[in-house]
Amino acid sequence: MSFWDIVWFIFITWAFVAYLMVMFSIIGDIFRDRELSGWAKAAWCLALVFLPFITAIVYLIARGGSMTERSMQAAAVHQKRQDDYIREVAGKASPSPTDQIAQAKALFDAGAISQQEYETLKSNALKSKAVV
Numbered sequence: 102m103s104f105w106d107i108v109w110f111i112f113i114t115w116a117f118v119a120y121l122m123v124m125f126s127i128i129g130d131i132f133r134d135r136e137l138s139g140w141a142k143a144a145w146c147l148a149l150v151f152l153p154f155i156t157a158i159v160y161l162i163a164r165g166g167s168m169t170e171r172s173m174q175a176a177a178v179h180q181k182r183q184d185d186y187i188r189e190v191a192g193k194a195s196p197s198p199t200d201q202i203a204q205a206k207a208l209f210d211a212g213a214i215s216q217q218e219y220e221t222l223k224s225n226a227l228k229s230k231a232v233v
Contacts, residue, residue: 124149127160130168133175201226 131137131145148156161168196204205222208214214222 120153123157123161124153126168127157130164130171133171134167198226198229201229
């Protein structure tokens with residue numbers, strides 16, 4: 102096996118991986134598009150199976166711009182959901198001293214803890230605020 106055989110193998114492998122990435126991007130976009138009917142989605146998929154190179158070029162020319170827009174919208178929705186989740190989890194992980202005191206007061210009013218335990222919880226909450 103010569104040096105040029107190895108270079109050729111690397112190039113063919115790179116081209117095949119690029120081809121697969123384009124195909125998966127197109128298929129993902131086809132199924133992400135809510136405006137495209139089911140029959141149109143089926144037609145695009147069948148065309149990708151039987152005439153992959155021509156169909157990929159036509160799809161990218163005809164729908165490439167809207168493909169980018171749909172991808173950006175999906176990324177924005179994903180980012181918003183991730184941010185909301187992080188805010189929710191971060192809020193639960195460290196309640197504010199006011200929330201801690203309110204919870205301790207509710208326990209005291211319900212009779213679940215004594216006055217001394219309430220004062221201890223209250224002082225701990227105020228200490229944690231001073232540390233932060």
